[in-house]
Amino acid sequence: MRIESGVSLKPYNTFGLPAVAHTLVRVESDADVRQVVDHPQLGRAPKFILGGGSNIVLTRDMPQVVIKVEVMGRRLVEEHARGWIVEAGAGENWHEFVMWTLAQGLPGLENLALIPGTVGAAPVQNIGAYGVELQDRFDSLDAVDLVTGRSHTLRAALCAFGYRDSEFKHSLAGRSVITRVRFFLPKPWQPVLGYLELERKVAETGITQPSPQQIADWVIAIRRAKLPDPAQIGNAGSFFKNPVVTPEQCRDIIGRDPEIVHYPMPDGSVKLAAGWMIDACGWKGKTVGKAGVYEKQALVLVNRGGAIGSEVMTLARAIQESVYGRFGIRLEPEPVVV
Numbered sequence: 503m504r505i506e507s508g509v510s511l512k513p514y515n516t517f518g519l520p521a522v523a524h525t526l527v528r529v530e531s532d533a534d535v536r537q538v539v540d541h542p543q544l545g546r547a548p549k550f551i552l553g554g555g556s557n558i559v560l561t562r563d564m565p566q567v568v569i570k571v572e573v574m575g576r577r578l579v580e581e582h583a584r585g586w587i588v589e590a591g592a593g594e595n596w597h598e599f600v601m602w603t604l605a606q607g608l609p610g611l612e613n614l615a616l617i618p619g620t621v622g623a624a625p626v627q628n629i630g631a632y633g634v635e636l637q638d639r640f641d642s643l644d645a646v647d648l649v650t651g652r653s654h655t656l657r658a659a660l661c662a663f664g665y666r667d668s669e670f671k672h673s674l675a676g677r678s679v680i681t682r683v684r685f686f687l688p689k690p691w692q693p694v695l696g697y698l699e700l701e702r703k704v705a706e707t708g709i710t711q712p713s714p715q716q717i718a719d720w721v722i723a724i725r726r727a728k729l730p731d732p733a734q735i736g737n738a739g740s741f742f743k744n745p746v747v748t749p750e751q752c753r754d755i756i757g758r759d760p761e762i763v764h765y766p767m768p769d770g771s772v773k774l775a776a777g778w779m780i781d782a783c784g785w786k787g788k789t790v791g792k793a794g795v796y797e798k799q800a801l802v803l804v805n806r807g808g809a810i811g812s813e814v815m816t817l818a819r820a821i822q823e824s825v826y827g828r829f830g831i832r833l834e835p836e837p838v839v840v
């Protein structure tokens with residue numbers, strides 16, 4: 503365990519927002535987390551758990567003890583007739599882990615290529631893209647309780663995964679440090695190609711039976727074409743969740759805006775494309791202060807250079823108001839606002 507004071511968090515959040523952690527502790531193992539719990543001062547202080555910083559908006563300095571999770575390692579745990587179980591330390595980079603699984607001949611995570619962040623942050627928001635969500639490939643995770651110092655293994659039911667949501671955003675926020683995550687990659691491997699943009703790739707290339715690596719390459723190309731690379735333009739991916747409404751609400755909106763992009767859900771509800779609504783309100787490419795709306799995908803807010811968290815939130819509120827004014831829908835931020 504390493505304890506540091508007065509640490510700038512700017513390099514540790516993909517939005518590139520300035521904030522200072524009064525105390526930052528780097529943990530590389532469950533034992534390190536237990537040392538924090540048993541520490542005479544740190545033990546009782548409120549905590550904030552930092553993964554890859556790809557899903558947070560920092561609006562102020564952090565008086566809490568910031569725990570930066572740096573647990574590393576990846577391995578094939580077991581192979582059986584129904585699939586493979588692979589494990590990675592929470593501090594591993596998500597995309598590198600996905601590429602590693604493919605290089606090992608362990609397919610199943612290819613649709614989730616190039617998502618920024620760490621393995622440990624992935625279950626927190628139940629990352630998802632191009633037809634696959636983390637919960638579809640989840641086996642279990644190990645976490646250390648910050649009150650008792652005990653290590654636990656949690657299966658999916660206890661994680662309460664939802665759309666970009668889990669218990670780690672609710673009762674376990676600041677309470678449980680994820681140290682390792684295991685994935686179940688089912689056999690035989692089946693490609694997931696139902697997402698419109700992947701269907702387009704199949705049609706364009708004529709490759710009807712792509713390999714897992716081919717799908718990863720397509721996903722990488724699709725993401726690069728419309729999502730900003732955080733190494734170049736600060737951002738936290740989608741800034742708002744796609745709102746879920748009743749069929750009646752949806753019919754009402756379609757009556758007024760027949761073009762609205764919407765997806766019927768298995769439970770009868772309807773998911774609306776927030777990016778489409780923000781775009782329809784004329785926000786794409788706009789800038790307010792030093793924060794802006796990305797030119798190629800209106801759901802992504804970006805740091806135009808030197809932005810502070812409150813500028814991002816001012817822009818976010820203005821977008822929420824205009825979407826509410828036109829569609830009567832309240833957009834909910836997707837990243838954790840601190």
Ligand code: EPU
Binds near residue numbers: 740741775776777
């Ligand atoms: N659209 C517009 N204008 C825009 C943006 C989108 O008209 O400016 C339309 C698109 O043409 C499309 C629809 O809205 O018809 C949906 O857009 P897209 O396919 O880009 O997906 P999304 O719903 O905006 C979600 C996830 C992304 C994920 C993609 C692909 C959420 C909040 N976002 O975006 O996840 O990569 O689907 O699966 O669910 C993230 O969570 O950070 C993220 C990037």
